[in-house]
Amino acid sequence: MNTDKINKPKNSPLYLVCFLFFLILSITLSISIIKTELNYMGELYVEKIDKVIRNVEKETILAIKNIDNCQVIEDKLLYSNDIRELVVVDNNNAVCSSKRGEIKEQFNLENDSDNLKYYLVFWDVEGKTSERTMALISPALNREGRVIISIIDRDYLIGGLFDINETNISKMLVDISGSSYPAESEFSSDYIHKISESNKYNFRVLIEAKRSFIYTSIIYAILISAIITIITILILYIALRKTKQRGNLFLDFQEGLRRTEFYLEYQPIVNARNCKVKSLEALVRWNHPTLGLIRPDTFIPLAEEKGLINELTDYILKWALKELALSKRFCNISLSVNIPPTYLTCNKNLSKLSYYQKQFSKLNIELVAEITERQLLEKSGIKTLNNLKKSGLRIAIDDFGTGHTSLSVIQELNFDYLKIDKCFTDTIGIKTVNSTVLDTIIELGRRLNVKIIAEGVETKEQFDYLASNGVQKMQGYYFSKPIPLTDVKLD
Incomplete structure (x- = not known):
């Protein structure tokens, strides 16, 4: 009896198709999983930034209530965890600071906006792009031309929220009205990435996957695919063998009687x-x-x-x-x-x-x-x-x-x-x-x-x-x- 008929499958193309199918499927699924992970992380960063801005917004409301009493603003917000400095600006003149008390400084606010809206801007501390952070511009409803600028503490924002060293992210960008963080960076990516937007504030976050994370995910997916493929091929092989075996058994039966x-x-x-x-x-x-x-x-x-x-x-x-x-x-x-x-x-x-x-x-x-x-x-x-x-x-x-x-x-x-x-x-x-x-x-x-x-x-x-x-x-x-x-x- 030719045992090759039983032990060696002739359906190699079929097995190859199975392997290629699971390989492509595994890579597709791994990329989908990576994007899902990026989407989750993007939404998580947006939520954290939103939370910081909401806290700043609450402290800004406290300043609005005491807009004409600079001493109270200084006492209440001097040691704020979220705000580096809150400045009251009246017709392009800074009149009060949560750190310095009453001041008189010329203050040109480049970002013109509706006086009745809160909005975010990037703020370069002391004009240095390397010290870029966010600032919340808030209207003071009791006087036209008066706004409050709440400059968010950079160490708290950048050091805490934007620290991506221990994550699967290789690049994180934030866009506010066409300006980006880090400064002078282009808000785009040619690699696997995800852009998430805040539903309340005017900013977007772009997260790009780390290459090692992608490679590891694909390798794991291929390994799992290989295991699934082997199991599938074994099941297919057994099924085909049983089908062949029934035909072979007919021939073997006759030989068995003779032998x-x-x-x-x-x-x-x-x-x-x-x-x-x-x-x-x-x-x-x-x-x-x-x-x-x-x-x-x-x-x-x-x-x-x-x-x-x-x-x-x-x-x-x-x-x-x-x-x-x-x-x-x-x-x-x-x-x-x-x-x-x-x-x-x-x-x-x-x-x-x-x-x-x-x-x-x-x-x-x-x-x-x-x-x-x-x-x-x-x-x-x-x-x-x-x-x-x-x-x-x-x-x-x-x-x-x-x-x-x-x-x-x-x-x-x-x-x-x-x-x-x-x-x-x-x-x-x-x-x-x-x-x-x-x-x-x-x-x-x-x-x-x-x-x-x-x-x-x-x-x-x-x-x-x-x-x-x-x-x-x-x-x-x-x-x-x-x-x-x-x-x-x-x-």
Whole structure:
């Protein structure tokens, strides 16, 4: 078998598409996350500046209330945390300072504005752009031409709010009416950035992401993307492998029969009266050379679907006969083998079944054909079984009540055993609809005068119940799991 068909995916372009998709998605998401982070930080800085300006505004209102009493302004605002200096200007003449008291200085206010509005300006302390800070211009409503200039403390504003050394920001710019901080800087960025505006005051903040932050975010996103991609590819690979494996299993199945990869295990069927083993059921197993043990509920439906179930049945009959003949310690027992209804539609198969029945009979072993219910038993099959029974073949209806066998089939088929499926055995001690069906099946077997075999017996409670209700034979883990023939003990 060419194991490359299973172990090496041929869908590399598909996997590459998956990787590229997640890579692009991760970079896009990382940039989106970076912008979200910048937006959050921008709004946070705007909120902090707004808070400082609101505090300045409150202290300015205090000055407005005492606009004609410079001493009170000086006393109240000399040690303000927010205001470096508050100056009252009357018609371009400074008349009062919160630090210097009453003054008389020529004061030309370059920023002309509506006297009825608060507005912000950048203020260069002592004319130095390196000492740039903000100032709040406030109208004094009781006299035209009088304004109050509240110069915000630069160390508090710049040193506290604009310190970006410990952040993911490489550049922070503030714009007020076309002027910028830092001075002589252009309020723009060619890199990943975010601009946030104050809803109340006339300023904007531009925040540019630090390159190391962007690279780290993208690297993390790519790593996460790689993990997600690997998991996705693994899931896709497993799914594709299972799809391929089903096609490969069909070929492997044929090879497996040829290379005798299939082997038999036997589950003892005990007599309910004395618990002695008088019957065995042959069960096929597949030890795949690369996949290991493959469950029967995987390969048997595949064999049925692909038309190989008859070949598998031949294999089981052949090997069971060979093993029992070599053992020479099994006699006066019966051997149950599952026979699919399709096996009965071919004269060649019927001849084989008759042959094996005779060969087992020479070993003093009674062959029991268990008719599975996964496929419908047609009238021709019923007639064939009845003829085979006359030659000594014993017949059991397997898993009764779960498949296609109808009451009309039971009436027409001359059979020896009625097997109760495990799903009904499991209902013992539990009040369900199936528990009622169990009693009905037992009663039906009694009325038909056939022996009843209960499958899936796992507890003493189940054994006692079935035995007390007249079930003659049982099999299940309570007695033994399926085992090699060499491990079977008759007592």
